[in-house]
Amino acid sequence: xxxxxxxxxxxxxxxxxxxxxxxxxxxxxxxxxxxxxxxxxxxxxxxxxxxxxxxxxxxxxxxxxxxxxxxxxxxxxxxxxxxxxxxxxxxxxxxxxxxxxxxxxxxxxxxxxxxxxxxxxxxxxxxxxxxxxxxxxxxx
Amino acid sequence: xxxxxxxxxxxxxxxxxxxxxxxxxxxxxxxxxxxxxxxxxxxxxxxxxxxxxxxxxxxxxxxxxxxxxxxxxxxxxxxxxxxxxxxxxxxxxxxxxxxxxxxxxxxxxxxxxxxxxxxxxxxxxxxxxxxxxxxxxxxxxxxxxxxxxxxxxxxxxxxxxxxxxxxxxxxxxxxxxxxxxxxxxxxxxxxxxxxxxxxxxxxxxxxxxxxxxxxxxxxxxxxxxxxxxxxxxxxxxxxxxxxxxxxxxxxxxxxxxxxxxxxxxxxxxxxxxxxxxxxxxxxxxxxxxxxxxxxxxxxxxxxxxxxxxxxxxxxxxxxxxxxxxx
Numbered sequence: 001x002x003x004x005x006x007x008x009x010x011x012x013x014x015x016x017x018x019x020x021x022x023x024x025x026x027x028x029x030x031x032x033x034x035x036x037x038x039x040x041x042x043x044x045x046x047x048x049x050x051x052x053x054x055x056x057x058x059x060x061x062x063x064x065x066x067x068x069x070x071x072x073x074x075x076x077x078x079x080x081x082x083x084x085x086x087x088x089x090x091x092x093x094x095x096x097x098x099x100x101x102x103x104x105x106x107x108x109x110x111x112x113x114x115x116x117x118x119x120x121x122x123x124x125x126x127x128x129x130x131x132x133x134x135x136x137x138x139x140x
Numbered sequence: 141x142x143x144x145x146x147x148x149x150x151x152x153x154x155x156x157x158x159x160x161x162x163x164x165x166x167x168x169x170x171x172x173x174x175x176x177x178x179x180x181x182x183x184x185x186x187x188x189x190x191x192x193x194x195x196x197x198x199x200x201x202x203x204x205x206x207x208x209x210x211x212x213x214x215x216x217x218x219x220x221x222x223x224x225x226x227x228x229x230x231x232x233x234x235x236x237x238x239x240x241x242x243x244x245x246x247x248x249x250x251x252x253x254x255x256x257x258x259x260x261x262x263x264x265x266x267x268x269x270x271x272x273x274x275x276x277x278x279x280x281x282x283x284x285x286x287x288x289x290x291x292x293x294x295x296x297x298x299x300x301x302x303x304x305x306x307x308x309x310x311x312x313x314x315x316x317x318x319x320x321x322x323x324x325x326x327x328x329x330x331x332x333x334x335x336x337x338x339x340x341x342x343x344x345x346x347x348x349x350x351x352x353x354x355x356x357x358x359x360x361x362x363x364x365x366x367x368x369x370x371x372x373x374x375x376x377x378x379x380x381x382x383x384x385x386x387x388x389x390x391x392x393x394x395x396x397x398x399x400x401x402x403x404x405x406x407x408x409x410x411x412x413x414x415x416x417x418x419x420x421x422x423x424x425x426x427x428x429x430x431x432x433x434x435x436x437x438x439x440x441x442x443x444x445x446x447x448x449x450x451x452x453x454x455x456x457x458x459x460x461x462x463x464x465x466x
Binding site: 120124127128131132134135136137138140 | 222226229230233234237238240241244246319
């Protein structure tokens with residue numbers, strides 16, 4: 001892509017601009033795993049600190065309710081990101097699963113595809129992290 | 141036929157290892173029963189999956205080695221690769237988590253405090269409402285049909301308390317108390333074992349657990365709380381005098397005598413135990429003599445010094461005295 005003087009030039013510039021936009025969605029694909037990460041840390045540290053320090057202050061039920069609330073928020077956030085990513089992937093209209101051409105449209109779709117799969121796995125992971133909260137009701 | 145035998149024999153030998161008094165697969169406690177069921181559910185599931193996957197592999201490579209349709213492959217990946225494992229793992233995780241709280245259930249009254257030492261167990265019984273414990277060592281007796289709570293900690297290094305036939309295991313830490321509970325359902329003699337490497341004699345750090353009918357247990361505990369009985373017979377009396385003269389009481393306690401040491405195991409009722417040296421030897425005359433002559437020969441690194449300067453007759457007197465501490 002060094003032949004800027006050819007007819008391709010405007011399109012090339014356009015692609016460069018589009019790719020610069022994609023830098024944002026490159027970060028965007030990490031949001032769902034980051035939500036999982038934050039939720040995991042809040043649950044794990046919250047229960048650990050509660051059991052070590054705060055057992056006298058309030059009941060574990062309060063903490064569990066709060067953390068299950070955090071789970072609902074996390075799942076809603078991840079579902080939203082997953083939905084946006086699914087639309088960006090646009091597999092239903094394009095029918096394109098592979099994104100093998102090195103053009104901005106394919107990069108755009110590929111990042112949507114990756115973000116969708118990451119949102120899916122983050123969603124499952126948040127559910128798994130929440131299971132102990134539901135089944136184990138004490139610090140013992 | 142010979143080949144089949146050669147194949148089956150090791151398998152049968154392995155299976156024989158599943159029974160016995162230190163086996164999680166021969167449960168004698170309520171918790172161990174739950175864990176055994178969990179194990180067999182997992183094993184059954186693994187066998188079914190293994191057969192299914194290998195059957196699929198056989199089918200795809202030998203029976204129908206042609207290309208599959210893109211849509212079929214996609215469905216296979218989504219259902220077999222995502223949906224199925226997610227649901228199965230969620231079910232297994234829920235099952236495992238659901239049985240976890242029972243393993244930590246509070247006891248019915250009796251609490252046993254066990255402290256891990258190198259390489260033996262300091263044991264204290266705290267019956268409900270007790271203000272002082274009943275001290276013993278290296279053996280635990282439990283009433284059948286009641287849940288006994290354990291408070292566990294350790295003196296110097298990390299140990300792990302495990303009676304596979306009765307329930308799960310729990311680590312023992314210096315300076316931090318952990319809890320668990322056990323509920324034997326079948327009277328019998330079980331074996332516990334330290335399950336966390338704790339030094340050179342870790343493998344020799346075991347103990348006997350006797351699950352008894354409640355009435356027999358209460359009688360035993362009342363007897364365990366009493367002082368040691370005085371030596372009977374000339375041999376035992378000579379042994380008691382030797383015990384005092386050799387300074388054994390600096391490390392060992394024999395309640396009701398001048399021996400009040402707390403460094404080593406309490407010997408007040410040592411003769412009534414099933415094993416010597418935390419599961420290392422039996423309680424026969426010869427076992428006690430061999431142990432006193434050179435403990436480190438049986439338990440490398442043991443702090444108890446060798447008493448090999450004593451004559452056979454003196455060792456025998458000591459052994460008679462200790463065996464008489466019923």
